[in-house]
Amino acid sequence: MKLARSVFLIGGIWGIVVLAPFYLRFEAIGRETPPAITHPEFYYGFLSVVFAWQLAFLLIAADPIRFRPMMGVAIVEKVGYVVSIAFLYAQGQVAWGDFTLGAIADLVLGSLFLVAFLSTRDVRPVHR
Numbered sequence: 001m002k003l004a005r006s007v008f009l010i011g012g013i014w015g016i017v018v019l020a021p022f023y024l025r026f027e028a029i030g031r032e033t034p035p036a037i038t039h040p041e042f043y044y045g046f047l048s049v050v051f052a053w054q055l056a057f058l059l060i061a062a063d064p065i066r067f068r069p070m071m072g073v074a075i076v077e078k079v080g081y082v083v084s085i086a087f088l089y090a091q092g093q094v095a096w097g098d099f100t101l102g103a104i105a106d107l108v109l110g111s112l113f114l115v116a117f118l119s120t121r122d123v124r125p126v127h128r
Helices: 002-024 026-032 040-062 068-090 096-119
Strands: none
Touching (some): 002 026, 002 040, 002 096, 026 040
């Protein structure tokens, strides 16, 4: 259970640290990697949903046994991004740097989430 706590705590904190600056980088992203973003509602909507998942990871870390069913969904969140970015890279729609940075981080975290999920399978919840 300590492994699950640590993995989800690190995942949640890492995600918050990495994602928070993007709330202030909307204009800069358009300048640094044109074309400019034309639908800010999609940008901020995506960012808000992903940020909410970081809070879910922290919630799982607080009580991994109670929130174990959410670990499977957390794995899907990580794998979904990796698969999506891999397809975009294969089609030439994202640069190598975009593929490697985000995909490798999420692949590692998704793998650790799976290990945490498997490591908690025989632990029974304590009824309060």
